[in-house]
Amino acid sequence: MSSSREAYHHGRLAQALEDAAMQLLERKPAAEISLREVARAADVSHNAPYHHFTDRRGLLKALAERSMGELLAGVRDAVDGARADGGPVEALLAGGSAYIRFAVEHPNAFTAVYDPTVCIPGAPTETMAPLIDELEAILGATAAEAGLGSENEALALWGLMHGLGTLCAAGHFPTDAAQAAFTAGATRMLPS
Amino acid sequence: MSSSREAYHHGRLAQALEDAAMQLLERKPAAEISLREVARAADVSHNAPYHHFTDRRGLLKALAERSMGELLAGVRDAVDGARADGGPVEALLAGGSAYIRFAVEHPNAFTAVYDPTVCIPGAPTETMAPLIDELEAILGATAAEAGLGSENEALALWGLMHGLGTLCAAGHFPTDAAQAAFTAGATRMLPS
DNA sequence: GATCCAATCTTGACAGTGTCCATTTATGTG
DNA sequence: CACATAAATGGACACTGTCAAGATTGGATC
Numbered sequence: 001m002s003s004s005r006e007a008y009h010h011g012r013l014a015q016a017l018e019d020a021a022m023q024l025l026e027r028k029p030a031a032e033i034s035l036r037e038v039a040r041a042a043d044v045s046h047n048a049p050y051h052h053f054t055d056r057r058g059l060l061k062a063l064a065e066r067s068m069g070e071l072l073a074g075v076r077d078a079v080d081g082a083r084a085d086g087g088p089v090e091a092l093l094a095g096g097s098a099y100i101r102f103a104v105e106h107p108n109a110f111t112a113v114y115d116p117t118v119c120i121p122g123a124p125t126e127t128m129a130p131l132i133d134e135l136e137a138i139l140g141a142t143a144a145e146a147g148l149g150s151e152n153e154a155l156a157l158w159g160l161m162h163g164l165g166t167l168c169a170a171g172h173f174p175t176d177a178a179q180a181a182f183t184a185g186a187t188r189m190l191p192s
Numbered sequence: 193m194s195s196s197r198e199a200y201h202h203g204r205l206a207q208a209l210e211d212a213a214m215q216l217l218e219r220k221p222a223a224e225i226s227l228r229e230v231a232r233a234a235d236v237s238h239n240a241p242y243h244h245f246t247d248r249r250g251l252l253k254a255l256a257e258r259s260m261g262e263l264l265a266g267v268r269d270a271v272d273g274a275r276a277d278g279g280p281v282e283a284l285l286a287g288g289s290a291y292i293r294f295a296v297e298h299p300n301a302f303t304a305v306y307d308p309t310v311c312i313p314g315a316p317t318e319t320m321a322p323l324i325d326e327l328e329a330i331l332g333a334t335a336a337e338a339g340l341g342s343e344n345e346a347l348a349l350w351g352l353m354h355g356l357g358t359l360c361a362a363g364h365f366p367t368d369a370a371q372a373a374f375t376a377g378a379t380r381m382l383p384s
Numbered sequence: 385g386a387t388c389c390a391a392t393c394t395t396g397a398c399a400g401t402g403t404c405c406a407t408t409t410a411t412g413t414g
Numbered sequence: 415c416a417c418a419t420a421a422a423t424g425g426a427c428a429c430t431g432t433c434a435a436g437a438t439t440g441g442a443t444c
Contacts, residue, residue, distance in 0.1 A: 031223050045394050121363035156377025163355025171313035185348025189380040237423050
């Protein structure tokens with residue numbers, strides 16, 4: 001595919017590399033994805049990526065940001081949709097369900113998002129920081145509407161869905177068990 | 193240290209390698225620990241480990257098992273101690289607190305325990321399987337005593353402490369926030 | 385439109401890694 | 415004591431991340 005159209009200047013190499021890497025991420029964890037492999041998939045030399053990413057970690061950061069964007073979009077859509085149909089409680093349950101679903105359906109992307117060796121939470125990327133903030137904001141606001149106003153309780157909800165998603169994505173129990181456990185746990189937390 | 197005492201046969205190389213690797217695990221994540229580096233730390237050739245571990249993953253499995261043993265011991269001691277002093281509710285809170293504390297104090301070990309590329313939960317190691325079972329058993333039994341009898345609710349408790357521990361270990365919020373959030377979340381889950 | 389520049393991409397090189405192979409050394413058992 | 419076997423060694427290979435130097439290109443400048 002290289003010699004046919006554009007010999008040297010690709011034009012959208014950064015995008016193409018990210019696309020190729022995201023595709024690989026569906027099949028194998030980020031730790032097993034090599035830069036050279038991604039370059040090969042994009043049909044460029046093994047050093048071309050260095051003109052668009054500072055590092056191997058640079059590419060992984062981009063993957064984490066993309067993945068976080070998708071995770072956030074899934075949660076936001078679920079929350080908004082359920083709040084329109086039902087109420088804040090339904091919105092909260094739908095958001096958690098979407099969060100867990102993403103973790104199970106894209107375990108490697110999910111892991112990449114929260115890998116501290118890729119994005120240090122203390123000093124996150126300029127792209128990543130607002131995404132995390134928005135996720136927290138959505139959860140916090142929805143939790144407050146549903147009657148869980150304190151910071152601790154919003155954090156507990158995040159922890160609950162995150163833990164169940166992580167454990168389930170790692171294969172410790174089936175998806176429906178994680179979903180059911182979240183519904184049970186969150187419901188019990190809400191004021192009766 | 194090699195030439196001084198034992199030239200060839202180490203005697204306890206497997207142990208020594210695991211010890212060295214566990215020490216490295218305190219400083220860097222498992223992904224950044226190389227087999228050759230561990231061999232160097234144990235003062236043997238880069239190929240010596242292959243006589244005691246099938247693979248790089250073999251050593252990581254051993255690290256995960258050891259770490260899980262420590263995590264389990266911490267939780268068990270906390271639960272037993274608190275059940276003696278207080279009641280099942282105190283035991284449950286103490287167990288979760290110990291779980292989170294381990295995650296924060298030994299983030300790399302904690303991550304190694306739950307790394308699905310090291311120990312596949314569907315087919316865990318002979319050593320790992322009973323450890324996971326015991327952890328679940330302790331949590332399930334304590335939760336039941338505290339009034340959370342169903343499988344879903346025990347799973348939710350595990351997910352809650354696991355998620356808060358994971359997020360906190362990754363640096364997403366300080367330790368006391370995670371501890372407070374667990375107490376708040378678990379207390380809310382318990383029947384009032 | 386010709387010329388130069390900076391960005392892009394390439395090839396080449398180096399050290400480090402996981403793992404296979406053949407070889408050397410030590411241990412324990414007959 | 416001899417000898418099979420386990421334990422450790424050194425060498426080799428392919429692969430990786432990354433640095434350095436050269437080739438190619440598109441676009442701004444005159």
